[in-house]
Amino acid sequence: MLWTQRTPAKPTTSLHSYxxxxxxxxxxxxPARTPSRILVSSPEGYALRLDDDAVDAWRFESAVRRxxxxxxxxxxxxxxxxxxxxRGDAYGEWGPGSWADGEIARLDELLLMAHxxxxxxxxxxGRPHEVxxxxxxxxxxxxxxxEGWRLLxxxxxxxGRQGDALAALRRAAAVCxxxxxxxxxxxxVELERAILRSDLxxxxxxxxxxxxxxxxxxxxxxxxxxxxxxxxxxGAPGVPAAVGSGAAPASPAPFVGRHRxxxxxxxxxxxxxxxxxxxxxxxxGGAGKTALLARFADSLRARGWTVVAGRCxxxxxxxxxxxxxEALGELARLLPPEHVGPLSRLIDPLGxxxxxxxxATAGRFRLHTAFARWLASAAARCPLAVIIDDVHxxxxxxxxxxxxxxxxxxxxxxxHST
Numbered sequence: 001m002l003w004t005q006r007t008p009a010k011p012t013t014s015l016h017s018y019x020x021x022x023x024x025x026x027x028x029x030x031p032a033r034t035p036s037r038i039l040v041s042s043p044e045g046y047a048l049r050l051d052d053d054a055v056d057a058w059r060f061e062s063a064v065r066r067x068x069x070x071x072x073x074x075x076x077x078x079x080x081x082x083x084x085x086x087r088g089d090a091y092g093e094w095g096p097g098s099w100a101d102g103e104i105a106r107l108d109e110l111l112l113m114a115h116x117x118x119x120x121x122x123x124x125x126g127r128p129h130e131v132x133x134x135x136x137x138x139x140x141x142x143x144x145x146x147e148g149w150r151l152l153x154x155x156x157x158x159x160g161r162q163g164d165a166l167a168a169l170r171r172a173a174a175v176c177x178x179x180x181x182x183x184x185x186x187x188x189v190e191l192e193r194a195i196l197r198s199d200l201x202x203x204x205x206x207x208x209x210x211x212x213x214x215x216x217x218x219x220x221x222x223x224x225x226x227x228x229x230x231x232x233x234x235g236a237p238g239v240p241a242a243v244g245s246g247a248a249p250a251s252p253a254p255f256v257g258r259h260r261x262x263x264x265x266x267x268x269x270x271x272x273x274x275x276x277x278x279x280x281x282x283x284x285g286g287a288g289k290t291a292l293l294a295r296f297a298d299s300l301r302a303r304g305w306t307v308v309a310g311r312c313x314x315x316x317x318x319x320x321x322x323x324x325x326e327a328l329g330e331l332a333r334l335l336p337p338e339h340v341g342p343l344s345r346l347i348d349p350l351g352x353x354x355x356x357x358x359x360a361t362a363g364r365f366r367l368h369t370a371f372a373r374w375l376a377s378a379a380a381r382c383p384l385a386v387i388i389d390d391v392h393x394x395x396x397x398x399x400x401x402x403x404x405x406x407x408x409x410x411x412x413x414x415x416h417s418t
Contacts, residue, residue, distance in 0.1 A: 019046060056085045057107060064114045072124025079118040086111065112142060119151045123207045128158035139168075143175045146185045153191055158207040162313060165195055198311050198326075258292050265296045269305075273383060280391075293387050300385050306334055306378065309387035323388050331378060331386075 008014045019039060023030070026038045040049050053059050063082035067075040090107040091100040115138060119131045135152035142148055149172035156165035169184070169192045176182045184192070194202035264279070271277035281289045297307045310326035378384050 057090070060085045060107075060114075061110060064110060064117065067114075067117055067121070072121040075117065075121040076125065079114055079121060082114055083111075083118065112145065116145070116147045116151060119155075120206075123151065123154060123158065126208050128155040128207050131155035132159060139172075143172075144179060146172065146176075146188055150188055150191060153188075153195070154203070154206050157195055157203055162195060162198075166192065169195075258288070258295070261292055262296060262299075265292075266299075269300060269383075269385070290389060293389070297385070297387060300383070303383075305383040305385055306331070306381075307385045307387065308334070309389060311389040312391060323390075327386050327388065 023036045023039050027036060030036065038049055040047055050058075053062075060082045063078045067078040067082070070078070090104045090111075091098070094100045094104075096104075115134075119135055119138070122128075122131050122134075131151060132155045135148060135155055139145070139148040139152055149168060153165040153168045153172075156162075156168060169188055172188060173184050176184055183189075191202065193199075261281075265281075268277040268279040281292060283289055293309075297309070300307050308327045308330040310323035310328075310330075312323045375384065375386075
């Protein structure tokens, strides 16, 4: 509709005059009596014929479309350019209830998709620290968009904040339940399961590990002839990669550097073959401790060692001694104990029967004795390494909490185990 109020006496003549004036503005250098190339006549009336890059909305949509079809490294610049075209709201001068409502809604949805694609691209090139604040702001503004919650949880997980990632997904579940009366979508449910299982294949597929930062080595405690050797590796901030639990972990990203740290761990393994050893890997969150232990575990497995691993999650609902439950559950599949007995509390805490009431101290003594005998028996068959990740989050049943972020690996030989 061209006239919202009173129609002119000669509307067709007025329309032709407006079109002629508009053509002169759009093509000031067009020779007289030559056809217009921009505002053209068509069977339906008049139409604009513009190049694809002549309208910022079209350029934005084209850039987003191309970003979806290329790698994360290539998508980043395209999305930066696309988002840079926005100034205020789409068709902001018209407002709601106008002829542009449909196009406004379409462009607004495309804008949210572009922001989410940009965050996913940053994750895909190994920059999760940059995504965390952006994703947090995104879900606060748009709490019903599950993709925003997924990107927030992934970025938190990739920066070593597993507990915060689970908390974010629980916030998403609460929003969905309260606002929509619905459960989480399938992708968020699968992500939550992957975090709880420490399935780092899922994390590595979305957030590849960057180059490893520089590190330094420090001796935590000097070994003595009568003691089990203890060595330490101290790391600098970075981004963690993957560590396996039993089976060899996936290593989708190349592992570079860390030669000196690996040498220290190899010395601990050598000491383990001679009577047992314990190594502590310490550093700030994201220093690459997990990636270092994953590579070390790969090396041990290649030489015939049995390697099992467990984690100390920081979630309040995790059962006591969960790291040992994970590690020993894997060991039970590889080298099962001759008699399960009290070990069922560690191997299968969900299926274990509740023991009768009695002396708790005696029960712990029986558990620890059976545990030590089993490790001795397993180490007698082949060299054994037990990796405990995130020791700083350990509860009282797993071990003392240390003041720095640490992981630990214990190496045992066939001739000696404690």
